[in-house]
Every structure is written in C-alpha cells, then in structure tokens.
Amino acid sequence: MKRPDVTTTSTRAGSVASTISFSNVDGPGNRFVVFLQGCNFDCVACHNPQTIPVFQQVVHGDGHERARYQRSVDEVLAEIRRAAPFISGITVSGGEAMLQPEFVRDLFTAVKADPTLQRLTCYVDSNGSCDDATWDVVTAVTDGxxxxxxxxxxxxxxxxxxxxxxxxxxxxxxxxxxxxxxxxxxxxxxxxxxxxxxxxxxxxxxxxxxxxxxxxxxxxxxxxxxxxxxxxxxxxxxxxxxxxxxxxxxxxxxxxxx
Amino acid sequence: MDVNEFEARAHALVTDGTLGYDQKVRRLASLATEMLPYPILSTECQEALDARVICDMYEGNAPFTARYILPDYEKAIRNGLTHLEMPPPTTLDDALAFLMVMYGNVPSVTTYPVYLGDLDKVLAPFVTDEISDAQLDAALRRFWISIDRILPDAFVHTDLGPNDSRIARSVFRVERSLRQAVPNITLKVDPELTPDDLVEEGVRTVFETGKPHFVNHPMMVADHGERYAAVSCYNSLKIGGGAHTLVRMNLKEVALRHLAADDASLDAFLATTLPHYTELTAELAEARIRSLVEQQHFYDTHWLATEGLIDIDRFSAMFGIFGLAECVNLLMSAQGLDGRYGHDDDADALSRRVVERVAELVAVRPMPYCAGGGGHCYLHSQSGIDLDHDVTAGTRIPVGDEPGMLDHITTCAPHHHLFASGVSDIFHVDETAVRNPQAVVDIIRGAFSTGMRDFTFNLDSNEFVRITGYLVRKSDLAAIAAHEGARHGSDLLASGSEESFHLTQRAVKRIGCHERTVQ
Known part of the structure; x- marks a missing residue:
C-alpha cells in the first residue's frame, strides 16, 4: 500500500470525515479538500448525509460502533504537502466547517506558517450559519x-x-x-x-x-x-x-x- | 515471404473496398520491401524478434528513410530550397504555401511528415502588426484544413511555445473551431516563460479537441538543447535531426522468460536477463541503423541532408520499452508479494529499479551514427501499437487500474527524467474541469515541477480519443466499423486497437497502439 509521509507532532485534532487530494469544484483552481464531520443543518437535499451527525456510524467487525474521526492538524498537513505542488489551495468543507473553527484556524495558520505551503490559499465552504464571533476565529487566516x-x-x-x-x-x-x-x-x-x-x-x-x-x-x-x-x-x-x-x-x- | 504469399497479400490490398487509393499505394510499397532480405542478425536476436520479445515496429526489411525526421524549417524559410526551386518567402501567404510544398517532400515511415515545425517561431517573421488577428485566423484556418486533407495522418505534429505569441493563440482558436484530428500539437511549457493564461488556452483547447500535449521545456532543453521538438506522438528529438529507427523491448515477455529460467531471482533478472535482452534490442537497432546509413545511403542522397536541413550528427535511435506494469507485477508475484504497480510502494520501487537498470545499460551501449544521443540510443517509453495484446503501453499503469490522479502522477513521475525521447502517461479529467480550467493548469505545473517530462490529459466524454498520442474522432471509428473506410491513415491503426480493446466503450480510457508503419 501507499504510505503517507507523516511526521506527526500532533497538535489540535479535528473530527474529519475525509479528505480528497484534488478537487476542481471547491473553489478556484485545483484544491485539496478537508471534509469535517458534523453539521448543524439537516437539509432534506443533503448529498452527503453521512457527514451530518457529529458521530459517524461505522461498521466494525460484527457490530455497529459510534466513532469520532479524529485527525490532527499535522496529519492533515502531511497529506497537503504531498498534493501541494499540484494545487492552488485548500478548502475546508463539511459537514459544516465552522462547527470546528479552532481546527480550521490552526490548520490555516499552519499552512501559512510553512514556507513550502504558504502560497496556497485557504478557503472555507460553509452553510453560513455561525455567528460573527465564530467567523472571527478564522477570518485572519482565511482567504475566501x-x-x-x-x-x-x-x-x-x-x-x-x-x-x-x-x-x-x-x-x-x-x-x-x-x-x-x-x-x-x-x-x-x-x-x-x-x-x-x-x-x-x-x-x-x-x-x-x-x-x-x-x-x-x-x-x-x-x-x-x-x-x-x-x-x-x-x-x-x-x-x-x-x-x-x-x-x-x-x-x-x-x-x-x- | 514466398511469392504466393506476396501475391495473395498484394491482391487483397488492391481489391480492398475500404482503403483509399493512396492508402493502397503506401501499403503496396511497404509490402514490396518485405521481399528484400532483412539486415543480418544473430540467431538469438532473430529468435527474440520472431517471438516479439523485441520488436522493430514492422518498419520493413530494408529501411530507406529515417523513421522520424525534424527538418530545420526556420533555415529552409531563411535560405529557400534548391531541390524544390522555392525562393525564400516574403509574406505570410508565401510562407504557408512554401511550407505546404515542403511537407509534401519530407519522408517518414508513415510517408507523411511527423514534424511541421515550431510554427509560432517559423511563421513569426511574417506575422507583422499589419496582419490583424482575424486575417491571421483566416490564413491559419485555410492552412490547417489543407494539412488535414493533404496529410491525413494524426502523427503529423506541430509544436508551440514556450513563449507566448499571437500565432500560438490563433492556432488554439482555429483548432477549437475546426475540431480536426490533424495536426497533433505540443505546447512547450516553461514555468518562467509560459504565462498561465497561455497554458489555460491550451487546456481549453484540449476540452474541445484533445490537443495539445504539454511538455516540460526546461527538462527537454537539458537533454536536447533549445532546438528540440515533440513529434509524432510523444517523441522528443533534435530539430535538424531525428531518429533513424525505433526498436522496443517487451518487459512483460522478458519477465516471463526470466521466471521460466533456472535462476528466477530478482537479482538475476537485473544482473543477467535484463542485460541480455537489452543487448539483443540494441543489436536490432544497430543492424537497422547500419542498413539505413550504409546500405541505403539515406543521408548521402536525400535532399534534406544535401541542403543541410538535416544533419546525421543530430540523429540517434529510439530504444523503447513497454509492458513495465506486467513485468513488475510478475516479479512481485514471484517473490510472493501481492503489491501491484501504481498501488504499492514496494512495487513502485521495483519499477524504478527495472527502468533505471535499462537506462544504465542503454546509456553505455555504443551505437553507430547516433551522435545526437551522444553515441547512444535515446530511451523511450513506447506507447504501444495496434497489434499489442494483454500488455500495457510503455511505463503506464494499466487502463482501468489507475489510482487517483495524485498517486498516478507520483508513481509515473520518477521515471520521466530517464526517457529523453519521451514518455506518455495519459490522465483522465472529468467534465467538471471544463468550468475550472485553472485546476488543470495547476496540475500541469505541479507535474512538471515534480519531474514529469510529458503531460497529456483526456476529458471524459470527448469526441476525440487519444490512442497513444495521436487522436481520432469516435465518429470516424464508427465509420470504419460500418465498413465505410477512413480518410486518415491513423484512423485505421486506431480501429485495430478499438476492435481489440473496445476503446470507445471505455469512455476516454485509452489503450495501446502506435504507428506501425503504413498499415
């Protein structure tokens, strides 16, 4: 199998549903997308309803189990580094990205602090439901x-x-x-x-x-x-x-x- | 071939209801050379050739033209042509007429020129401020239609870039409006010189016509100097030179023979089996080169050489490999490992050992008349011909087995620097990219910054299908299937692949096939 190059020092963890290396539908250019788990809306039309609950239902062996999908900022960064030469930026989506504003802030801050990643733009894809104070957690490190x-x-x-x-x-x-x-x-x-x-x-x-x-x-x-x-x-x-x-x-x- | 077989094949050609007149003439000529003796080979080399472990691309028994010729069109335009009695042109219309005349007199194994020049540079002196974009588009449009109708072969190729130009942009506009399979196009991309919006123009043109192919200009310049071009499909060679011939080694067959041997270890593969077949392939190349140069005296007699538009010292030969995926997977299985090429770090590492070993061997094997390659063959990842079955083109990951694009690129990129004369991996981009061409520009730039030499992508659901590097229209393939014949010789080659692999049913997933001389 393919082994990601992880050099984890483990900072903040987020509840991450999944990531994709290349997306051409989540903002300008080619983007690495982080889908966070959990949403405060329950849209009838949601095409990713499995990302709505904060806990993801997973099948484990012979029974069902409730599990949080925890990934650290550093783990996600390691994945971004692999894709970095090929992308315009990263987008955090969901679920609802802004239910985890501190994770978003720390991820974007880490991207902007890394000389090899700082050219990447950092975007949030959101349902827009959070309040001003929550946006203010991320706006200083958000490009769009x-x-x-x-x-x-x-x-x-x-x-x-x-x-x-x-x-x-x-x-x-x-x-x-x-x-x-x-x-x-x-x-x-x-x-x-x-x-x-x-x-x-x-x-x-x-x-x-x-x-x-x-x-x-x-x-x-x-x-x-x-x-x-x-x-x-x-x-x-x-x-x-x-x-x-x-x-x-x-x-x-x-x-x-x- | 005995006389009876010759007669039967000639008869079948002249009575064929789907081939056009020119297509028959070219095939009959090819058939005739098969009556001549083959260049002398050792018994082992002959056996490997007969078993198609090594392959001569069915170029014919007595090569009387270099396979790929890249005339120096800029020099021709500057000096005029003695042989063809053409004075140097002074206007754009004159220049286009001059080139069309010249194209009709440039040979290749397909009989059509595989290189039309870097047209943005060749035509630059004639595109003055007095010529409007509309006039330029109209002139190039007529020229483009003539090329497609007079040179109906998708290996006919022009290059553009790396610098921006009105001509390059006009070519892309004309391409998008005409949607022809011919000519094939390469855009040279240099991160320092090529603006993003020119690359994006190229990407938008791919969405419409499947062209251009993109090459990593700095990497090419490092191997060939500034005067190089990508021609036919994915063959990067020196301008004013080219390739005498193309021979290739089937790594799958080499691996199968190795695993049947007494010492079937990986070490023995790298130390003994691979060098053995590499040498047999080189022997085949040498025999064919000597035949072309010493027996048929191509470079002593052809007008392009006598007028200094090609120089034998800028030629080499291409040493192709294919079937790397099957080779690696077989060698992995033999070690009791189930990792597959493109999906497993150990398999990918093994693939690099195999390719690096071949590269090392080719780089030290002296080859006569190959000063263009420093006295050696150029290594080439050969993208298949219509007769290949159950073996993957070049160093590609098998169709349908490709991982996600990032893994696909990181698997293939480490091979690219070794293939001076080109390597083709075709990537599939889904329809959503049409609304976000910058996303593809990002990927192309990333691919080149991480060491890829060549980059080609297909848009799923496009009318144009890339076969190896050349293009066909699905509607033309359908016409062949309906026994209506085809105007483009290359469509007939593609049709062979289609019948074997059902290419069009796999959306734009492509399969092996390459120029197999005149079919």
Missing part, C-alpha cells in the same frame, strides 16, 4: 469563503434545513464587507425554492450587496440524498439556465450553472 444560501424565504429555509436563514444572510453581508466572500451557492430544488418571484427577491438582495457577485446556481441532485416523501425533484438543465438568465436581468452577476 463560499456560502450556501438554501433559500431567501425564511419559512421555506426552515422547512429545507431545520434552521432560520437569518445568520446565513448576516454572514453573506459581513463576509462581503470584509472582502472574504468568493461565491454564494444557490441550491435549486424544483417546486420548493425556485419560484420566480422568490428568485427575483433573492437576486435583488444579493445585487444590493454586490452586483458583480459570483453566484453558482446548483441544481439539486438526487444521487446521495436521502429518500423523501414526496420525492425531491431535480431541476432540468433548461430550468437552471432560465434561473441564471432571470438573475442576470437583475444585475451583472458572475454566474456559473451546474
């Missing part, structure tokens, strides 16, 4: 954030995620004002959050913050998501493009449709 806006309507947001969107909207505004907002992701769930009038209000709110904002319109994909009654519906490619076109009538957003 990507925030999901599940729905601009709070009632629908609560139905989709189990939580209010108030903190999410606050995060988007504040991160933008700090120059740390790379992208806002708009998840589209056909028949749930894709009403044209609602999308129009969403676009106007975003345009007031930054008319050139980078938006990613992401169609819900059933693959990986938990079964739901009634079944959740994937928007068609035409519908996703129509949503992008609608948003473009509001402001010159930089829109990517996936």
């Amino acid at each position: 954030t990507m925030i999901d806006l599940k729905c601009f309507d709070d009632t629908i947001h609560r139905e989709m995620t189990g939580q209010s969107n108030g903190p999410v909207l606050r995060s988007i505004e504040r991160l933008q004002s700090m120059g740390l907002l790379h992208e806002v992701r708009l998840l589209v769930l056909a028949g749930v959050n894709d009403d044209n009038a609602l999308l129009h209000r969403t676009g106007e709110w975003l345009a007031a913050i930054d008319p050139h904002m980078r938006l990613k319109v992401i169609g819900f994909r059933a693959h990986g998501a938990r079964p739901h009654d009634p079944p959740l519906v994937e928007p068609t490619a035409e519908r996703r493009q129509a949503i992008a076109d609608l948003l473009h009538t509001i402001a010159p957003f930089d829109i990517c449709v996936v």
Whole structure:
C-alpha cells in the first residue's frame, strides 16, 4: 500500500470525515479538500448525509460502533504537502466547517506558517450559519469563503434545513464587507425554492450587496440524498439556465450553472 | 515471404473496398520491401524478434528513410530550397504555401511528415502588426484544413511555445473551431516563460479537441538543447535531426522468460536477463541503423541532408520499452508479494529499479551514427501499437487500474527524467474541469515541477480519443466499423486497437497502439 509521509507532532485534532487530494469544484483552481464531520443543518437535499451527525456510524467487525474521526492538524498537513505542488489551495468543507473553527484556524495558520505551503490559499465552504464571533476565529487566516444560501424565504429555509436563514444572510453581508466572500451557492430544488418571484427577491438582495457577485446556481441532485416523501425533484438543465438568465436581468452577476 | 504469399497479400490490398487509393499505394510499397532480405542478425536476436520479445515496429526489411525526421524549417524559410526551386518567402501567404510544398517532400515511415515545425517561431517573421488577428485566423484556418486533407495522418505534429505569441493563440482558436484530428500539437511549457493564461488556452483547447500535449521545456532543453521538438506522438528529438529507427523491448515477455529460467531471482533478472535482452534490442537497432546509413545511403542522397536541413550528427535511435506494469507485477508475484504497480510502494520501487537498470545499460551501449544521443540510443517509453495484446503501453499503469490522479502522477513521475525521447502517461479529467480550467493548469505545473517530462490529459466524454498520442474522432471509428473506410491513415491503426480493446466503450480510457508503419 501507499504510505503517507507523516511526521506527526500532533497538535489540535479535528473530527474529519475525509479528505480528497484534488478537487476542481471547491473553489478556484485545483484544491485539496478537508471534509469535517458534523453539521448543524439537516437539509432534506443533503448529498452527503453521512457527514451530518457529529458521530459517524461505522461498521466494525460484527457490530455497529459510534466513532469520532479524529485527525490532527499535522496529519492533515502531511497529506497537503504531498498534493501541494499540484494545487492552488485548500478548502475546508463539511459537514459544516465552522462547527470546528479552532481546527480550521490552526490548520490555516499552519499552512501559512510553512514556507513550502504558504502560497496556497485557504478557503472555507460553509452553510453560513455561525455567528460573527465564530467567523472571527478564522477570518485572519482565511482567504475566501463560499456560502450556501438554501433559500431567501425564511419559512421555506426552515422547512429545507431545520434552521432560520437569518445568520446565513448576516454572514453573506459581513463576509462581503470584509472582502472574504468568493461565491454564494444557490441550491435549486424544483417546486420548493425556485419560484420566480422568490428568485427575483433573492437576486435583488444579493445585487444590493454586490452586483458583480459570483453566484453558482446548483441544481439539486438526487444521487446521495436521502429518500423523501414526496420525492425531491431535480431541476432540468433548461430550468437552471432560465434561473441564471432571470438573475442576470437583475444585475451583472458572475454566474456559473451546474 | 514466398511469392504466393506476396501475391495473395498484394491482391487483397488492391481489391480492398475500404482503403483509399493512396492508402493502397503506401501499403503496396511497404509490402514490396518485405521481399528484400532483412539486415543480418544473430540467431538469438532473430529468435527474440520472431517471438516479439523485441520488436522493430514492422518498419520493413530494408529501411530507406529515417523513421522520424525534424527538418530545420526556420533555415529552409531563411535560405529557400534548391531541390524544390522555392525562393525564400516574403509574406505570410508565401510562407504557408512554401511550407505546404515542403511537407509534401519530407519522408517518414508513415510517408507523411511527423514534424511541421515550431510554427509560432517559423511563421513569426511574417506575422507583422499589419496582419490583424482575424486575417491571421483566416490564413491559419485555410492552412490547417489543407494539412488535414493533404496529410491525413494524426502523427503529423506541430509544436508551440514556450513563449507566448499571437500565432500560438490563433492556432488554439482555429483548432477549437475546426475540431480536426490533424495536426497533433505540443505546447512547450516553461514555468518562467509560459504565462498561465497561455497554458489555460491550451487546456481549453484540449476540452474541445484533445490537443495539445504539454511538455516540460526546461527538462527537454537539458537533454536536447533549445532546438528540440515533440513529434509524432510523444517523441522528443533534435530539430535538424531525428531518429533513424525505433526498436522496443517487451518487459512483460522478458519477465516471463526470466521466471521460466533456472535462476528466477530478482537479482538475476537485473544482473543477467535484463542485460541480455537489452543487448539483443540494441543489436536490432544497430543492424537497422547500419542498413539505413550504409546500405541505403539515406543521408548521402536525400535532399534534406544535401541542403543541410538535416544533419546525421543530430540523429540517434529510439530504444523503447513497454509492458513495465506486467513485468513488475510478475516479479512481485514471484517473490510472493501481492503489491501491484501504481498501488504499492514496494512495487513502485521495483519499477524504478527495472527502468533505471535499462537506462544504465542503454546509456553505455555504443551505437553507430547516433551522435545526437551522444553515441547512444535515446530511451523511450513506447506507447504501444495496434497489434499489442494483454500488455500495457510503455511505463503506464494499466487502463482501468489507475489510482487517483495524485498517486498516478507520483508513481509515473520518477521515471520521466530517464526517457529523453519521451514518455506518455495519459490522465483522465472529468467534465467538471471544463468550468475550472485553472485546476488543470495547476496540475500541469505541479507535474512538471515534480519531474514529469510529458503531460497529456483526456476529458471524459470527448469526441476525440487519444490512442497513444495521436487522436481520432469516435465518429470516424464508427465509420470504419460500418465498413465505410477512413480518410486518415491513423484512423485505421486506431480501429485495430478499438476492435481489440473496445476503446470507445471505455469512455476516454485509452489503450495501446502506435504507428506501425503504413498499415
């Protein structure tokens, strides 16, 4: 087997679901991605529902076992060093990255302190639900954030995620004002959050913050998501493009449709 | 071959309903040389050749052209051509017409030129500020269509870079609009000289047409000097020179023969078996080189040589190896170890011992008329021909068995510095990269900074499929399967691979096949 080159001095540990060496869908360029375990949202459309519980259910021998996936900053750094020549940066995702702000801070700090890694940018991919004080733990060492806006309507947001969107909207505004907002992701769930009038209000709110904002319109994909009654519906490619076109009538957003 | 077999094969060619006229003429010529005696080989060398442990790429019995020729087009343009009665061109249109005439007179084993010049440099004197981008695109577009129709062979190759230029950018625009298999393209990349956005232009062009191939310019310059080019598929050679021939050793077959021997130990493999077959391969190369140079007098008689556009002192021969993956896995199993190449540190370490041993042996084996390689063959990771079965091209990890891209690169990269004349590993990039070409630029830069020489990637679901380094369109393969024939000679080679390996059904996962002379 392949042996990672670990020279651990073991600092802070995080609950890490998994890592991937190369990703081209988690921020600018090629990125090493750390998926942290545990999320405070319980989204009906989540395509990685196994990362929601703080404890991960693992099959061990003949029975099930609850286990935390602990990895130290140094262990993750050793993996990043292998990928470093090939990437633009690292992204911490989840689960919800900002449930472990100290781990994120220490990981980013370590990257920026290492002469061989300091050119890498450090991004957070978050549901945007944490408060200012929590963001303030990481912002000094963070180069950019990507925030999901599940729905601009709070009632629908609560139905989709189990939580209010108030903190999410606050995060988007504040991160933008700090120059740390790379992208806002708009998840589209056909028949749930894709009403044209609602999308129009969403676009106007975003345009007031930054008319050139980078938006990613992401169609819900059933693959990986938990079964739901009634079944959740994937928007068609035409519908996703129509949503992008609608948003473009509001402001010159930089829109990517996936 | 006796006369009856000759007659039967010639008859089959002339009556073939799918081959075009030119394709028949070229095959008939190739068939004719098979009636001539083969260069004299030792009994052991002949047996190894007959058993295809070593291979001459079916170049023919009496080589009468160098396999790969890289004429000095810049010199030709500067001085004009006596033999072809072409004065030096003075305008872009003249230069393009001049080159087209010259291409028709540059030989190779495929009969088509494998090198069209570093066109950004060759054409630079003619692309003045008075010529707009639109005019440049229109001129190159006509030129590109002519190349594809007149030289219908995907081994026809041009190089660009490492410096940025209007010509390079125009070529990429034209490529994306035409989507032709011919010509093949290499972009030379130097981290100091090549801007990221030019590499990105290249990456965007790969998304459309599967081209260009990327090479590590500083590493190439260290081996060949500034005047080198990548030609045909993945063969890096000196401009004004080239390769007399290409011979290759099947490491899988060498390993199988070793394991059947009395002393089947790993030490004996490295100390005895590998040197033995390396020498037989070298003997084959030497016999073919001497035949070309001393019997057929190619370099004494061809106009490219007499006009100083090629120089025998800038030639060498290519010593190819393939089947490393099977070789390593067989040797691992024989030691009771189950690690596989590309998936296991010990297997990967063994792969490096094998390749380094061959490199060491080739580097000390004197080879006549090979001043271009310092009196030795260039080592080459040979990417297969259409007749290869159950053996992996070059030093690649078998198709379908590739690990994640980072492990794939770190397995292959340590071999690359040893293969002066090229090594091909093809990486697969999924569709999501189209929205993030910078991600591929990152990987290319990383690959070169960690010692890779050549980098090629395929986009899954592309219409273009890379076979070894040359490209075919899936729709053209489908036409051959429907017995409609093919305009490109290389499509017919690819079709052989396709029938053997069902290449198109494996998305863009590629298989072995290489130029097997004129099929």
